[in-house]
Ligand SMILES: Nc1ccn([C@@H]2O[C@H](COP(=O)(O)O)[C@@H](O)[C@H]2O)c(=O)n1
């Protein structure tokens with residue numbers, strides 16, 4: 028059995044924070060605002076998995092009103108959702124994600140991001156694709172007000188005969 032999920036998230040820039048994307052700290056002059064560490068890519072992937080399982084979204088499990096998640100490491104939130112996925116008998120088929128940002132250039136870090144995400148998802152590197160794109164200076168991405176991310180995920184469940 029296969030199930031598909033989609034995730035989308037946006038975080039505004041915050042000059043006082045480090046930029047954390049895909050579980051990595053990326054050198055840049057600003058980070059992202061959020062209740063947690065604001066890892067927009069990991070939030071998107073977390074939401075895509077929850078979506079595939081029809082379980083709702085990240086804020087349902089990790090509310091931004093709960094002090095427990097203040098400055099939370101998004102790797103831990105994703106890992107918890109991956110554990111939920113495994114407990115329901117599913118594993119990652121493949122994932123395809125895109126990060127939308129005018130700056131910085133992510134290409135030099137994409138392979139490391141893929142490794143980080145594959146390890147969090149407990150899947151092979153070949154099952155994880157991460158892309159980056161600008162918005163050609165248009166809209167809130169283009170004005171460098173924030174970063175968005177989008178992902179689709181396919182989950183597989185082995186049927187027992
Ligand atoms: N933040 C970004 C944005 C883009 N890239 C890479 O540049 C390529 C061209 O970007 P366009 O927005 O002009 O399509 C894109 O395919 C990425 O490889 C990037 O690394 N970081």
Ligand SMILES: C[C@@]1(CO)OP(=O)(O)OP(=O)(O)OC[C@H]1O
Pocket residue numbers: 036060061062063064065066070085086087089090091092096097098099
């Ligand atoms: C991760 C959580 C929880 O700390 O907070 P944020 O970092 O603000 O992220 P968002 O994607 O807005 O929503 C999920 C939240 O509940």
